[in-house]
Amino acid sequence: MAFATIQYFSRSLSKASAFNVIFPDDPAIPRPWSTFYLLHGLSDDHTIWARRTSLERYVSGLPLVVVMPDGGRGWYTNAAEGYAYEDDLTKDVLGLVERTFPVKAERAGRAIGGLSMGGYGAVKLGLKHHETFASVNSHSGALAFLRTDPAENKKLSPEFERIFGKEPKGGPEDPFAILEGIDHGRIPALRIDCGTEDFLIQHNRDFHKFLEDRHVPHEYEEFPGNHNWEYWDKHIQEAIAFHARNLKLKP
Template identity: 70%
Template structure:
């Protein structure tokens, strides 16, 4: 696999930004490639997946590009007061479509992430289901917008981004699955550690989908909110996407 850091000007953020990308370097790898957008958590940036996991090794042999954007502390959302990180992510999708030999269609795109990025992947994947065929989340902060586990000390910018009453709105994954034609939803997989402080949120989202009879691949494993857990389980997310994108 080849690796690069690419700097670009984000019109949505009105500033320079960067992303990391891993892509096949073997000339025999069939094209066009599929793309997996892999989102970081609240305290990290676009470099963290390469620094803390074996993501490049996990991709070996697949015609799959992994794009790791910089989402700041923006929850991959367009803030009520602040930056438009959702628009930045969607603009990055367009940039990748124009620049790399990828399948520039829903059937060739997947999205996933951890913690804040797990929330972002589920929310963006549901809201923009016309763009993503497959969604994964590790230890996702899926219930904060819905009012579960209110922890203002974790994200003091939360109210500035989401406003005073985000539950039930367009940034709430619980509401999005209710408001979208179930036949249009992407395939979804969620996992969480049994010692993770976000476990109850993940179980609540699982139960919500069960009540709505929406298919979900859901698993819990030993572990907490930590990189040893995410590195151990991102290969399962890659395999899930590979099946859904027709790479297996």
């Protein structure tokens, strides 16, 4: 596999930004390739997945481009006051990738996933843009972030109110509310996992129950582990296998 950092000007952010990308370098791997947009957490950036996991080795031989964008501390959301990180990913990054690489510019060729803030972002964007993504996964996602105590949320993310407004529960960035408005036949394939010692475990259990109560097909698993890279490096491998099945990838 090959690795590159793409520097670009984001029209949505009105500033320079960057993303890392892993892509096949073996001429025997057939084109066009599929894409996997992989999102980082609140305290990290676009370099972290490649630095802290063996991701490049895990996707070796697959007809897959892994795109790791920089979401800042913006929760992959067009802030009420601030940067438009949702538009940056779904318009600027996705558009540049599909103009630059020989990838499938269609729903059936796109997956999205992430951890923590990025797990929330992947589920939120995967549901909100369900005509764009076919396969979605979340590790240790802050999936019920908009439904918990705002005062506690501001301790974790001081940007909370500036990004989401004062009453985000049930609004356009709430994965629970977004799912209610989608025809079940168009919901992407969903996989959610979390460590049993993770401080976000209840977020994941609540969303899992919400999906079960509405008979939405999905994969949900809990494993021993905490909110750390030992857990994510291990379980990203299962997410890759999940997306490979849904995008019908063959080594």
